[in-house]
Amino acid sequence: MKKIRFGLSPCPNDTFMFYGLLKAGIGSHKYSFYPVISDIEDLNRHALEGRLDITKVSIHVCALVLKDYALLRSGAALGRGCGPLIVTRKEFVDRPLEELTIAVPGRHTTAALLLGLYNKKAFERAIEMPFHQIMPAIKKGKLQAGVIIHEGRFVYHLFGLQKIEDLGQWWEDRTGLPLPLGGIIGRRDLGHECLLEVEEMIRESILLARRWPSGLEGFIRAHAQEMDPSVIRKHIDTYVNEYSLELGPEGTKAIKRLFEEAALEGIIPETPKEVFLH
Incomplete structure (x- = not known):
């Protein structure tokens, strides 16, 4: 066997x-x-x-x-309708993304790749953090923004966070592909x-x-x-x-x-x- x-x-x-x-x-x-x-x-x-x-x-x-x-x-x-989200606190929603301290759930995740396609400068400045730590860190003020994955798309509002971009929808709108x-x-x-x-x-x-x-x-x-x-x-x-x-x-x-x-x-x-x- x-x-x-x-x-x-x-x-x-x-x-x-x-x-x-x-x-x-x-x-x-x-x-x-x-x-x-x-x-x-x-x-x-x-x-x-x-x-x-x-x-x-x-x-x-x-x-x-x-x-x-x-x-x-x-x-x-x-x-479709399953992509990573970029989230932040209310006071940073209108700030340029490349000016924010932003975390990705790993340099080799698809979430990080999509951030690179969406905003190369933000991708180059991003720090790595385990995905389950990103939303609490933004809420506590340790981060200004983050790319969240998995169940994060269903619960980010429970942390008082707001969505800047749905990277999945952004991809679908540009390409017509899942x-x-x-x-x-x-x-x-x-x-x-x-x-x-x-x-x-x-x-x-x-x-x-x-x-x-x-x-x-x-x-x-x-x-x-x-x-x-x-x-x-x-x-x-x-x-x-x-x-x-x-x-x-x-x-x-x-x-x-x-x-x-x-x-x-x-x-x-x-x-x-x-x-x-x-």
Whole structure:
């Protein structure tokens, strides 16, 4: 039986999608999946160091590791109405963004890449901070603005913050395409057959989760950082969709467009040529 180190974040969309692989025995006749559950920027670093066999990463970092990894066509976080938000306190709403002290949830996150496309000067001045610390830091006056991800889009108003820009909507308005946020990459040295099999197993896992089997809710809540149940459901409904089952032509086009724009701005070294399995 082949052992696979499988990286995922503790966010509800990931624990929802991959429950079947990790807890319900999908693929267990051939593979043994060892979960590495960590913050997305930690997973990004693991991928840059080549430490995981298959892992969730930000689409941003995917572009940097394609010599050793390929992007799978299932398990992605991609869609409409799901992008990072730039938020601040009321007194800074009308200030130029590049003049504010702004945080991103990791230099290699897609949120940081989008900030670079939206406002290069703000991106160059941005500091890194774990995503769950950004909103409290703005509220306490330690920061003036931040790019928030995950469930932050549902709860930022609870911190008394206001939205400067929805970077997902900004992307959609400019391109007409859904926004690629994260994806599943697999080491090319696992072999073409293995990666295609895991790609299909992820689809099976998502379809299983949609039936909400016994044990799924407990698994999600165990990693959801005391998140309110209604926020958990909003999170899953927002980030798990048909693109998670299959990127399809539109999803593929969106990822390639994001890479092209990032390369033109110098955020990634070049536009990757071999992104997916062939």
